[in-house]
Amino acid sequence: MNRLLSFLFHQGVLDEQFLQLQQLQDETSPNFVSEVVNIYFHESEKLLRNLRALLMERELMDYKKMGIDLNQLMGSSSSIGAKRVTNVCVAFRVATEQNNRVGCFRALEMLEHEYCYLKNKLHELFQIEQQRDLAAGVRYPVQN
């Protein structure tokens, strides 16, 4: 395991589920992890935008809709092993169940922070792996 990945595990940013994803990557699906993670980023950003829009409602806040979006974000975050993001979703969901507007705002800020951190670190991880693969290709060029 590379140093960054080890760090992310140690910090609780990722959990064993991420290792499960890596085990699903093989020669028939060589980019499985990055494909899954990119879908996660795309879907999560939509959900985060929805959540912010729902929280900005001046009149009646739709806590039920927030709960639905949170369930989805929680499910996909836990599916890729994004442990800290999942934990914040749990706390956020509690705040929506209590109709706690202030709690929801705090949770959303924390969620956006954790998500940005995760995204940056995963991009860094993929870059390291890409450089390592390129270096291996240079060291062991294909013989024609």
Place this chain on the structure above:
Amino acid sequence: MGNQEKGKGLMESQNSADKLTALVVDDDKLVRMIHQGLLKRAGVKNEAVKNGKEAVDIHYSGQRFDIILMDKEMPIMTGIEATKKLRSMGILSKIIGVSSCTEAKKQEFLKAGIDDYQVKPLTIGVLNSILEVVKARK
């Protein structure tokens, strides 16, 4: 992904004893991708649909599966509704409810007719133990 044959008759068994088939039912594209990856790794032929209605429709078309991984919260038709419908159609597949719901909602899901409940996400270990039970039943 998914290479299930189509157009088989309702009563015809499509599966040899040692080759299992599965249906992934989840509105989340990411979860579908991961669960299909897990099934592929385990050598299980699989299909995926996006909600409970599509799960019911695929059975109306005549397809049958040994295992159904059923999400709970889905648009159009939920996992609970789809499970009840499939059981009323006489579908005896092993249905595994896969969700992240509370204990109370888990009970509701169990009452609908699922055989087992697992928290998302499924792991390789959990899937293997499910497959062992299904293979033994076959």
